[in-house]
Each structure stands twice: as structure tokens, then as C-alpha cells.
Amino acid sequence: MPDEEDELRTELAKRLRQLRADAALSGAAAGERAGISQPMVSRWERGRNVPDPQQVASYAAALGARDDERDVLVGLAARLDEVREQNIPARVVLSRGAADFQRRVGRLEQGAARIRTFTPTVVPGLLQTKEYARAVFGAGGFIVGDDLSDAVNARLARQRLLDKVTSRQFTLLMTEGALRWMALSPAAMVRQLDRIAETADLPQVAVGVIEWTTAVEVFPMHGWDLYDDTAAVVGTETATGLITDTRDLLHYRQLFDRLEALASKGDALTSALARLRFEYASLR
Known part of the structure; x- marks a missing residue:
């Protein structure tokens, strides 16, 4: 109430x-x-x-x-x-408090046994380096000063969950386009790629990249995070929505499964990251 x-x-x-x-x-x-x-x-x-x-x-x-x-x-x-x-509406609630929302997402992650993330244009938040996260939150100059630092630190705090040995499972998908979007200097992008490769070695984390040479028949318009089968966080240009409607959750679950089938993992992921790393290193 x-x-x-x-x-x-x-x-x-x-x-x-x-x-x-x-x-x-x-x-x-x-x-x-x-x-x-x-x-x-x-x-x-x-x-x-x-x-x-x-x-x-x-x-x-x-x-x-x-x-x-x-x-x-x-x-x-x-x-x-x-x-x-x-008091959160069943379909969507908009939030412009970046740090507060990061902490709310952190609580969702702590309470979930399975976390699935897809991002078409950026590196997933749980994989971002500090400098990458700062670039994302600081884009456009809308979040500055202490609010910017608070948002970045709240995102990095969420990442500590990846290192805890539990039954919790993470599946983090992105497109090759997201990794080619040069949000930072080439040297900083190399560090970002290294961070992804290191995290992919964790036993409870599955990382996948949909390479640009992969033929697709699915066209997601935005990214999202799924927490078990109970909630999804969907990002838009101006705000972020929390979805709990069962019909919407089923749609995002099925779409995620189709995208996961397209993603390179394991040795194929290692090769893709090494290729991108070499290309960024050559730009220095």
C-alpha cells in the first residue's frame, strides 16, 4: 500500500x-x-x-x-x-535512480538460482570492467559526480556474486557487435575482453558471443536479464523496467533460448575473444 x-x-x-x-x-x-x-x-x-x-x-x-x-x-x-x-506494477516500473536500481537488481540476483542475460549492444553489466561501467553510466552526462561513482560501485558490487561457489548459475550472452562497439580506447577494450575471458573460466558462469558470421532469424530490439522464471529486467533508452507478468516472461525465456543456441561458447568463444583482442591490440 x-x-x-x-x-x-x-x-x-x-x-x-x-x-x-x-x-x-x-x-x-x-x-x-x-x-x-x-x-x-x-x-x-x-x-x-x-x-x-x-x-x-x-x-x-x-x-x-x-x-x-x-x-x-x-x-x-x-x-x-x-x-x-x-508496489511494483506487474508489467513494468521505470527507475531513474541508477545506484538504487543496481542494488535492487543485486538483491534479485542474490535470490535467484539461475540468471540469464542478453545484451545486443553493450557488455553485460556483470562482465564490465570499472572503466567500461563508468563509460556506460556516464554517457550523455546525465549521471555525474557522486551519483556516477555510486552507480559504478553498485554495479561492481554485484559482480562479487560471480566469485562465490554456490549452485547459482549464470548464462551471459552478447553479440559480437557489442564487443566491437569501441566504448573505450583500444587498450581499455583489450582489458575488457580479458575480463570476459577470465570470467568465462568460472565453473558457475557460461558466457556466449553471437559472432557476426552466424546466420540469424531472430531480431531482439533490446537487452534483458531473467531471474529464474519470476522476473525480468528490461533496459530501454530512458529507463529500466521490472517485468513479472507471466506472459512476458515466457516470451523472453523462449527468445533467450533461441539466442543461446546461436552463441559461441567454450573453445569457440576463446577463439572469438582472441581474434577481437588481436584486432584491438593492432589499433594501439
Whole structure:
């Protein structure tokens, strides 16, 4: 219920303000102690940004909150997370908060057993180097300064999931065109290709590239991420949509299967990446 969300947001902001007041700290001092910026403290206390439960727990501990105070704050943040998820429309919700959305996607990934990604024009986010991610988020100059750094760091934080040895499986597909889109210098693109090759060696990760010489009969207009059979994140030019409608999910699942059948993996992938690496290296 939207009313409950507003009430929870207001209550959490009020209690965070009181926590800092009880600690007799300025916003800058509280931020320094907790390892966040003063503007972020201010946004939390005004309810403009909402910290997740883990951030609330760390902040409360840094400001010396009692265990019972911390538990109340974390409980509010956790309930607010639940309500916000419930308020997402079944088909699509648009989001322009890049870092917040990255963290939301991270939570989807942590809760999924199988993650499938297709990107026609960019390297998948879970495979991007820091410099590539910065170029993507910074394109057009719409995300700058701390917001840009926050978005990049949130994306890189998601990548740590790839290194965890679990039963979770990743299938990450892209076109050769995405790798030929020279978003960075040739040397930086070589580093990006090396990052993809290294990740492809992980046992829980399957990476595929649809080479330009592969004949196709499918024409996807955009990229997407599938989380089990319960949700899909679809990127558009101006925003990002979260889809949970069963009909749409079936469509994206079937389309993904067709694309995966076209992709080069294993030794064929290694050869394709080596070929592209050689071509970029020759441009230096």
C-alpha cells in the first residue's frame, strides 16, 4: 500500500535523525564515522533516499545505537523494502535512480538460482570492467559526480556474486557487435575482453558471443536479464523496467533460448575473444 510506504519512509527518516541527535553528531561527523557522505546522511534523514537493512545496521552500529534501537531501525528498513517490492506494477516500473536500481537488481540476483542475460549492444553489466561501467553510466552526462561513482560501485558490487561457489548459475550472452562497439580506447577494450575471458573460466558462469558470421532469424530490439522464471529486467533508452507478468516472461525465456543456441561458447568463444583482442591490440 502506498500509504504504508510513505508512513514507513517518514518513520525511518525520523528515527535516523533522532539517532544522530542522540549521538550528538553533525551530519558530516556521522557520515565520516559511518563511511558515507554528509549529503547521503541528509537524504536518508529527509526520506529522499532509503537505505537498505544492511546499510541501516552498519550506520546504527557506527553511531553507537543500542541493540534494541538497531533492531527497530533494521526492521523498519526491511519492511519498507518489502512494501516497495509489493508496489511494483506487474508489467513494468521505470527507475531513474541508477545506484538504487543496481542494488535492487543485486538483491534479485542474490535470490535467484539461475540468471540469464542478453545484451545486443553493450557488455553485460556483470562482465564490465570499472572503466567500461563508468563509460556506460556516464554517457550523455546525465549521471555525474557522486551519483556516477555510486552507480559504478553498485554495479561492481554485484559482480562479487560471480566469485562465490554456490549452485547459482549464470548464462551471459552478447553479440559480437557489442564487443566491437569501441566504448573505450583500444587498450581499455583489450582489458575488457580479458575480463570476459577470465570470467568465462568460472565453473558457475557460461558466457556466449553471437559472432557476426552466424546466420540469424531472430531480431531482439533490446537487452534483458531473467531471474529464474519470476522476473525480468528490461533496459530501454530512458529507463529500466521490472517485468513479472507471466506472459512476458515466457516470451523472453523462449527468445533467450533461441539466442543461446546461436552463441559461441567454450573453445569457440576463446577463439572469438582472441581474434577481437588481436584486432584491438593492432589499433594501439
